[in-house]
Amino acid sequence: MNGMAIQSVLELEPYVLFEERNRIAEELHDRIGPHLFGIACAVHSVEREWSTLSEEQKLEQLREIQAAAANASREMRATIYNLSAAEPGGSAWLDSVETLLSSLSRLNGVRIRFRAPESDCRLSVHHRKALYRIIAEAVGNAIRHGASSQVDVKLTVLRSSVTLRISDNGRGFDACERLSAKKDSGFGLRNMKMLATSLGGTMQICSEAGSGARIAIHLPLAGRQEKMG
Known part of the structure; x- marks a missing residue:
């Protein structure tokens, strides 16, 4: 390798490191963050209701928190060793989604x-x-915001697109106001819309105060030959 090539590599190194740090941060946020959120909510709930719980109920809640912490630990190991994403045709990704939703359901008493x-x-x-x-x-x-007791998540894959529909029975919100808000309350929705747009897709929200929320994500999926779900 000549001097110019070495210099080019050295100049690129900070950018490569920056991108790698961002990638690791995203993986930790996406994989571990939701589990930690569920644990934090459960601990807060147990603390608030501790005096009204029986010894058996206290033990059950602590076991649920322990199980959630174990799931977070497994996700951390999978992220470190790059095992979270399944090979084409596998089911590890769906398993990780089911594990996350099951944990959030148990910890927060939500169906x-x-x-x-x-x-x-x-x-x-x-x-x-x-x-x-x-x-x-x-x-x-x-x-967290909708105080929902029931959430429905449906993933459908067609020949050339994938659709994700999420609905809940919470207190709802003004979608336009939330998306245009500069404060943190609108960041989650804007982030979801940005993710859909980055893959050439769209996001639709139907919600109003007191009527829950319905979110539909449509993403193009080139090269698919048949309906999968």
């Missing part, structure tokens, strides 16, 4: 129904990452 194809539908890594982040954000918002 969450997840309907999806039996495999990961050969979704690209980019599609899986975006959909996971959107599901985690939308369900977290339904629990």
Whole structure:
């Protein structure tokens, strides 16, 4: 390698390191963040209701928190060793979504129904990452801000597109106001819209105060030959 080539590599190194740090930060945020959110909510709930719980109920809640912490630990190991994303045709990605939703359901006392194809539908890594982040954000918002007791998540893959629909029975919100808000309350929705747009897709929101929320994400999916779910 000549001097000019070495100099070029040295100049690129800071940018490569910056991109790698961002990639690791995104993985930790997407994979570990939702689990930690569920644990934090559960601890807060137990603390608030501790004096009214029986010894058996206290033990059950602590076991749920322990199980959620174990799930977070497994996700951390999977992220470190780059095992979170399944190979095409596998089901590890769907398993990770189901694990997340099951944990949020148990920890927060919310009924969450997840309907999806039996495999990961050969979704690209980019599609899986975006959909996971959107599901985690939308369900977290339904629990944290919407005070929902029921959330429905449905993933459908057609020949040339994938659709994700998430609905809840929470208190709802003004979608236009939330998306245009400069404060943190609108960041989650804007982030979800940005993820959909980055893959050439769209996001539709139907919600108003007192009527829950319905979110539909439509993403193009080139090269798919049949309906998968």
